[in-house]
Amino acid sequence: MKYIGIIPARYASTRFPAKPLAMLGGKPVIQRVYEQVKGVLDDAWVATDDVRIEEAVKAFGGQVVMTSVHHKSGTDRCYEAYGKVGNNADVVVNIQGDEPFIQPSQLEALKACFSDADTQIATLVKPFTEADGWEALQNPNSPKVVVDARGRALYFSRSVIPYRRGVDTATWLKGHTYYKHIGLYAYRADVLKEITALPQSSLELAESLEQLRWLENGYVIKVGLSEVETIGIDTPQDLARAEAFLAAQQGR
Numbered sequence: 518m519k520y521i522g523i524i525p526a527r528y529a530s531t532r533f534p535a536k537p538l539a540m541l542g543g544k545p546v547i548q549r550v551y552e553q554v555k556g557v558l559d560d561a562w563v564a565t566d567d568v569r570i571e572e573a574v575k576a577f578g579g580q581v582v583m584t585s586v587h588h589k590s591g592t593d594r595c596y597e598a599y600g601k602v603g604n605n606a607d608v609v610v611n612i613q614g615d616e617p618f619i620q621p622s623q624l625e626a627l628k629a630c631f632s633d634a635d636t637q638i639a640t641l642v643k644p645f646t647e648a649d650g651w652e653a654l655q656n657p658n659s660p661k662v663v664v665d666a667r668g669r670a671l672y673f674s675r676s677v678i679p680y681r682r683g684v685d686t687a688t689w690l691k692g693h694t695y696y697k698h699i700g701l702y703a704y705r706a707d708v709l710k711e712i713t714a715l716p717q718s719s720l721e722l723a724e725s726l727e728q729l730r731w732l733e734n735g736y737v738i739k740v741g742l743s744e745v746e747t748i749g750i751d752t753p754q755d756l757a758r759a760e761a762f763l764a765a766q767q768g769r
Contacts, residue, residue: 520628520703521606522558523598524550525584525591526614528567532752537570537614539756542763546750548577549617555579557624558610564598590727592702596713603706607631610703615750617759619701626741627703630668636739638712638731639703640670642696643743651686660698660726662740670738673698673726699743702728708736 526537526547533539537547547563547570555561563574566586574581582601588594595611603609608631612619623641630639642662645654653659657675665671672678681689689695704712712731720729731738748759 518607520558520608522554522561522610522612523595524563524612524614525594526563526565526570545573546617551579553619557621562602564594593713596709608703609709618747620745623743630739630741637708637736638738641699641701641741641743645695647690662696662698664740668740670740673728
């Protein structure tokens, strides 16, 4: 199978404008994401709607494609980009442009999901640990996933699911494995075309989670397991944490 990575990157951001061009360890964030992906997949492209990002990607020798300014989601931008540069790939991997520490092992785990012929969409989860604590578990900005016995997603929620009835929240992580969603997706090319044509669903609107639209419409989302902790960059404070994380890695 042939895998193409698309990295949607917008200049405008409410919490962190120009985030893809923010410097991290002497390189733009988008360059670090691109370099982590290139070589693991058969092809990789940055998909943007801003000429400043286009110029930055070209400057470091990356592949970039311009897309519409009107997309409401990274998935829609991903589909337009694939239509322009797809080169008949079987699977399209949607990599967030603010994940500079994405690891090859995570991409390989995502690819492995497609060894199941029934997989239409794949994503990753990481188990919460007891050390993470209740505060991390109940954080609504960290969606949780319930997975069935075949490794398929049953539901995603910003709430803590499942609810452990009659058990003190301080001990919830001791008696059950909760899964944190890692926002990395891969789609069979024909499925990507289908899901971008779907209207928003009631569950999606309720939780503000796009993947619920796909579940609500019956698509099979296979879940791969990762033990790797990454740092997504949503705010300038996250960038500072990423700098410290990078410095610690380089100092080993």
